[in-house]
Amino acid sequence: MLLGAILAILLFALAGWIGSSIPRNSGWVEPDHGVEIMIETNGVHTALILPLVTPEKDWRTEFPASDVPLSGEPYTHISISWGEREVFLNTPTWWDLSPATVLRIIGVGGEGMLHVAHYVRPAPSDYARPLTISREEYRRLVAAIEQSLPRGEKVRHGGYGSQDVFYDAPGEYTASNTCNQWTSDMLAKAGVRTGWWTPFAGGVTKWVPEAKT
Template sequence: MAARPLRRWLTRAALAIVALPVLFAGTAWIGSSIPRNADWEEPARGVTILLAHNGVHTEIVMPVLAEGHDWRAHFSPADLAEPRRAYTHVAVSWGERDFFLETPTWAEMELGNALGALFGGEALLHVAWYVRPAPSGNFRELRVTPAQYRALAEAIAADLEPDPQVFEGYEDHDVFYSARGAYHLGKTCNQWTSDRLAGAGIATGWWTPLAGGVMKWVPRAAAR
């Protein structure tokens, strides 16, 4: 008789393990479909930025110099392994420190790091430098007004800690900096991206823990 309650418990546990990711994905889809700044329209003229993703993680790609904002004043190219290229754009994203530093590729992801990121940790800014990034399915252009760009740039710069600690990047054109805030399930890397866009008055979703929830607000057709 004792075997039957055990089997029922194991069955329920297995169903819960399957149901939780499905529930999370469903709520993420719903949350990312609720608009912020729903009346926003892309201006005919302004500053062109890009939103980029690798299927899991998003970043905001901006001109090195635009509207009087020079990213070299915040992120020195001298911090890069290859500082001499004629970089035109800087891409910024935010994430959990240990996961960022210990997972250079998805093949090196460990369960402990992934779970640790979900339950919280210190934050880093990941800064990658590009030379004329071309629009594509993974790099989608978005035009914003000068005022929106300045608000976006100022908010991102404010996430950098004063006198930040610098960490080596994955390649010769990227680097990490200690950042303000703490990473947790309610504030993921992708939520940071949409929060920064929303704070500048740009249309995006309300809750965007997944990359797709951010990118669906910038459809492929927007690439020019």
């Protein structure tokens, strides 16, 4: 059984590497001008950092700063990601992730949830890779993200700190439909080049050049 479990993990990792190497929107070229977004990663989880207000979208209407404890800051960007409810709410660090939770997600899946953080002028870094997309692509990205927004009244939960918050959201989290797959799906729907199946963070960031320092 142990060997079988190890083999299954290795096969899943191999499938993830292969799937993330197959491009969607393979002919896409980053434009010289447009809207700068960022692909955020901690090595395990990815998120989209977006300007708070543009002609295409004012995210304050969806995610007001009043929803976070530190509401009085001059926020300029938000970070949006989708993930699994139990993992988001009850695993403040990856060391808190229990094997039972992992097995449950693999076996039956879990409920979706959004994580939104508010930032003031985030700088490009190893953890936040900038990417310029056209305004039309940004409009499509906004429309794709709006499909993941809570339906009806928003139910929110406290975040990890004073500048972030969680919201109940539609969608089922599974081993094949992960937080990183959500990120690449949003980019793909915008028309941006990204991997076909990206269960791991590296499968998303491999398509985004590292930030210039």
